[in-house]
Amino acid sequence: MDDIRLLIDFGSTFTKVVAVDLDKVEVVATARVPSTVESDITVGLGEALKKIEENTGIGDLEEREALACSSAAGGLRMVCAGFVPELTSKAANLAALGAGAKVIGCYSHKLTQQEIEEIEAASPDIVLLSGGTDGGDEQVIIHNASMVSRTGRAISNVIIAGNKTACDEIRAIFRDNSKNVLYTSNVMPEIGVLDVAPCNKEIRDLFMRNIIEAKGIARAKAIIKDVIMPTPSAVLEAARLIADGYGDAGGFGDLIVIDVGGATTDVHSIAQGKPARPDTIIAGLHEPYEKRTVEGDLGLRYNLDRLLELVKERETPPNFDAIVKGFHEGKLPQTGEEKACHLLLSCLTMEVAVSRHAGRIEVVYGPTGETLVQHGKDLTHIKTVIGTGGPVVFSGNRREILEHALFREDNPFVLKPRDPDLYIDEQYILYAVGLLSQVEPEKALNLARKYLKRI
Amino acid sequence: MKKAPTIITGTVGVDAHVIGTKVVSRALRDAGFNVVELGMQVSPEEFINVAQETNADAILMSSLYGMAELDLKEFNEKRREAGLGDMLLYIGGNLVIGRYDPKEVEPRFKKLGFDRVYPPETDIVAVIDSDLKKDLKTKGKM
Ligand code: B12
Numbered sequence: 001m002d003d004i005r006l007l008i009d010f011g012s013t014f015t016k017v018v019a020v021d022l023d024k025v026e027v028v029a030t031a032r033v034p035s036t037v038e039s040d041i042t043v044g045l046g047e048a049l050k051k052i053e054e055n056t057g058i059g060d061l062e063e064r065e066a067l068a069c070s071s072a073a074g075g076l077r078m079v080c081a082g083f084v085p086e087l088t089s090k091a092a093n094l095a096a097l098g099a100g101a102k103v104i105g106c107y108s109h110k111l112t113q114q115e116i117e118e119i120e121a122a123s124p125d126i127v128l129l130s131g132g133t134d135g136g137d138e139q140v141i142i143h144n145a146s147m148v149s150r151t152g153r154a155i156s157n158v159i160i161a162g163n164k165t166a167c168d169e170i171r172a173i174f175r176d177n178s179k180n181v182l183y184t185s186n187v188m189p190e191i192g193v194l195d196v197a198p199c200n201k202e203i204r205d206l207f208m209r210n211i212i213e214a215k216g217i218a219r220a221k222a223i224i225k226d227v228i229m230p231t232p233s234a235v236l237e238a239a240r241l242i243a244d245g246y247g248d249a250g251g252f253g254d255l256i257v258i259d260v261g262g263a264t265t266d267v268h269s270i271a272q273g274k275p276a277r278p279d280t281i282i283a284g285l286h287e288p289y290e291k292r293t294v295e296g297d298l299g300l301r302y303n304l305d306r307l308l309e310l311v312k313e314r315e316t317p318p319n320f321d322a323i324v325k326g327f328h329e330g331k332l333p334q335t336g337e338e339k340a341c342h343l344l345l346s347c348l349t350m351e352v353a354v355s356r357h358a359g360r361i362e363v364v365y366g367p368t369g370e371t372l373v374q375h376g377k378d379l380t381h382i383k384t385v386i387g388t389g390g391p392v393v394f395s396g397n398r399r400e401i402l403e404h405a406l407f408r409e410d411n412p413f414v415l416k417p418r419d420p421d422l423y424i425d426e427q428y429i430l431y432a433v434g435l436l437s438q439v440e441p442e443k444a445l446n447l448a449r450k451y452l453k454r455i
Numbered sequence: 456m457k458k459a460p461t462i463i464t465g466t467v468g469v470d471a472h473v474i475g476t477k478v479v480s481r482a483l484r485d486a487g488f489n490v491v492e493l494g495m496q497v498s499p500e501e502f503i504n505v506a507q508e509t510n511a512d513a514i515l516m517s518s519l520y521g522m523a524e525l526d527l528k529e530f531n532e533k534r535r536e537a538g539l540g541d542m543l544l545y546i547g548g549n550l551v552i553g554r555y556d557p558k559e560v561e562p563r564f565k566k567l568g569f570d571r572v573y574p575p576e577t578d579i580v581a582v583i584d585s586d587l588k589k590d591l592k593t594k595g596k597m
Binding site: 083084086087088131132133135136137138139188190191281283284364371373 | 458461469471489491493495496498501504505507508509510511
């Protein structure tokens with residue numbers, strides 16, 4: 001019998017399964033069925049697996065070994081609260097995003113009564129508190145911990161990742177509290193140093209241990225091995241593996257992955273992003289090597305409003321408004337006119353999402369003339385850009401859409417890739433590569449090499 | 456014993472003269488302070504953000520290129536806004552363009568919120584011993 005591994009993604013609308021032959025490093029079957037998390041996740045899963053069984057002859061043995069990721073039941077919803085917006089709040093935000101979370105709120109300074117009520121009403125899966133460098137400010141995080149401690153059952157998981165000196169007092173605050181409070185290293189132990197890895201791990205462990213249980217996703221474990229991470233996290237794992245390689249097998253080097261979805265657009269960059277010119281000064285927080293941003297206002301089905309606002313400045317194809325309304329109702333582009341509208345929106349999404357993710361250069365004029373100041377990561381040198389997500393993969397103009405991720409001479413201050421090779425995740429296997437990377441990294445890398453299509 | 460006071464150093468604006476602030480940082484460290492060294496070309500906003508996050512006790516700012524007044528135009532208002540009114544503020548270097556009479560320049564910088572203003576080529580070790588420690592003690596920070 002061939003060594004077949006099943007990799008599953010529980011999405012909010014679809015449950016997807018990929019069966020990979022590990023010896024041949026080949027996709028042998030795929031299935032896609034509507035998700036059934038609201039009622040019983042195992043129903044949809046069972047159906048998808050039946051389809052795979054019919055095509056491959058695999059059975060219980062393989063299913064027991066299957067690994068999954070999930071963005072079902074709202075994904076991993078987090079609220080972050082730090083002190084200074086540009087420092088510890090941003091650090092917490094980056095940590096949460098890097099762990100595959102959906103950040104539904106990000107707060108700074110001491111939380112007010114109104115803010116804490118807002119957070120409670122949003123009932124996030126996890127509240128992440130940061131604030132103060134180690135040995136620095138203690139007041140803000142202690143205040144915020146005490147605010148959170150007084151909330152009801154809507155908030156049950158709290159991660160403390162701030163000034164270590166404040167931890168003893170925070171422990172005292174939560175002593176007789178029923179909340180699950182976890183302590184990890186400071187996301188910003190000193191100025192200019194971002195340390196998000198321990199916090200990432202804590203978030204993911206919590207996801208695996210508690211959150212999938214609470215959302216009913218863990219029931220899948222009756223059939224498969226485990227649900228090990230949120231889906232965006234699987235994509236980020238894949239991106240890192242593809243960039244860095246594994247062992248002797250070299251990777252692609254620095255890269256960007258853009259995942260255009262119905263509700264949001266995710267951008268992942270794996271790159272240090274150091275300035276291209278040595279005389280450039282870096283302002284603000286040094287961003288992480290593996291950076292993920294989520295543009296919650298850029299989706300091609302659910303979040304069209306912002307896109308439409310941006311479209312106002314451009315020429316639109318005929319019947320634009322009526323056609324866009326159709327997309328909103330779930331219609332897929334079919335006629336030439338519809339396709340033209342869809343293309344325009346896809347290109348715009350790509351352009352805006354990558355521009356927000358990339359760093360920028362500012363020219364400051366001083367007594368000696370110009371000084372270049374860089375905010376965020378310089379991605380101009382990047383040689384690999386990978387597009388995934390339905391709107392890109394299923395478009396007839398994939399190259400044109402992806403080209404909107406690139407550097408533009410008419411806006412040279414935004415540091416996007418100048419001359420990269422473009423790839424498409426045609427089989428939608430990036431999440432599977434990320435899952436597989438946890439157990440068979442070398443094979444996962446080969447799988448990516450085989451199925452990412454250069455366009 | 457109280458923990459060592461936290462002092463922020465750096466040159467303000469787009470001043471690239473980094474040697475002086477390095478010497479200042481070293482002297483502070485040798486004297487047992489906890490130093491957050493921001494290096495050269497630090498914006499006024501960054502000084503404020505960092506002071507908040509590190510709960511700093513003082514900023515020892517440097518400016519050699521003569522543009523300090525321009526760089527610090529709204530600094531005092533901003534730092535009060537940020538709740539840092541109680542933090543000690545020193546500045547040293549070549550504060551204006553050309554040769555100048557420090558006595559004439561000092562009040563202008565005091566107005567910008569600085570507790571102490573130093574003329575060019577001030578001996579930093581003497582400042583730490585005579586002024587900084589005294590001021591921190593007065594504020595109950597040492
Ligand atoms: C080296 C130097 C440079 C180097 C800097 C290298 C580097 N990476 O730092 C380079 C060549 C890059 C340079 C460039 C320029 N420079 Co220049 N430079 C000097 C020079 C010769 C020495 C500065 C120095 O490093 N001194 C050694 C250090 C250890 O001393 P310090 O900085 O004074 O610091 C000591 C004390 O002042 C004190 N201190 C410092 N900060 C503080 C703060 C507090 C709170 C306290 C208590 C004490 C304190 O402690 C330190 C240790 O004792 C001075 C002339 C001079 N002799 O000062 C000119 C000088 C500072 N430069 C000057 C000028 C004009 C420029 C340029 C504008 C020239 C140009 N047109 O290109 C540029 C500006 C660049 C920029 N964006 O900032 C002028 C400034 C004129 C003014 N203020 O009126 C000076 C004074 C020369 C002059 N006489 O004209 N410069």
